[in-house]
Amino acid sequence: xxxxxxxxxxxxxxxxxxLAQFLGICPFLGVSKDLDSAKGMGIAVVFVMVIATAATxxxxxxxxxxxxxxxxxxxFILVIAFLVQLIEMFMKKNIKSLYTSLGVYLPLITTNCAxxxxxxxxxxxxxxxxxxxxxxxxxxxxxxxxxxxxAGVRTKLVDQENLPAPWRGVPIVLVTxxxxxLSFMGFSGMFS
Numbered sequence: 001x002x003x004x005x006x007x008x009x010x011x012x013x014x015x016x017x018x019l020a021q022f023l024g025i026c027p028f029l030g031v032s033k034d035l036d037s038a039k040g041m042g043i044a045v046v047f048v049m050v051i052a053t054a055a056t057x058x059x060x061x062x063x064x065x066x067x068x069x070x071x072x073x074x075x076f077i078l079v080i081a082f083l084v085q086l087i088e089m090f091m092k093k094n095i096k097s098l099y100t101s102l103g104v105y106l107p108l109i110t111t112n113c114a115x116x117x118x119x120x121x122x123x124x125x126x127x128x129x130x131x132x133x134x135x136x137x138x139x140x141x142x143x144x145x146x147x148x149x150x151a152g153v154r155t156k157l158v159d160q161e162n163l164p165a166p167w168r169g170v171p172i173v174l175v176t177x178x179x180x181x182l183s184f185m186g187f188s189g190m191f192s
Contacts, residue, residue: 004134010191011138017114018146019177019184024114028146029173031102038151040098041106042144046137048087048109049118052080053136056119057129076119077110084110114143149180 015021018028024045031041056076063069088106091099099106109115118139122132153176163172 004131006191007131007134008138008141011135012142012145013184013187014190015139016142016146016184017117017139018143019181020188021117022181023117024112024143025177027108027112028143028150029177030108032147032150032154034101035148035151035155037101038147039144041102041109042140042147044087044091044102044106045109045112045115045143046140048080048084048112048115049136049140049143050133051083052076052115052119053122053132055079055083057122057132060123072120072123073116076116080115080119081110114139146180150177153180 011017017023018025027041027045032038056079059075059079060069060072063071063075084107087109088099091102091106118136122135125135127135154173157172157176167175
């Protein structure tokens, strides 16, 4: 059980997908404008990562058993797209406010390289089924933490009148993300 906790903590802090591995940057920068949208997207990504891993890990074992493991990426993308469509339909029917606030970024979870990346890294790291689920949960929580931190900083940047004109908008957001990434690099070496 201890190694599962280490997997989760290392995925949140050391191997944080948007801030250390630079995966999932599009929704990370696009949806982090306000805290509610960031939380909603982060929770959706956690859910999709865990569900996608629960579906793709056994599929990979089936692909390997039939000697067609090379179809991994294509099959994983199709499975993730299917799962995201199901989640989108559920949210549209039951959680309209979150569905509206996420807008175009909800379907982008389908193409979020962090979701595909966690499914493939679980296989590449040789994790078993339970380890893969914990790794995916940790990666999702790390994505959520990154989103919340970025949203918190961006809400303070709303009043950008003190900034020089060339730094307003996207440039200051990118500089902020870079500084946050550097701060997360401080956790590297935490686990060996």
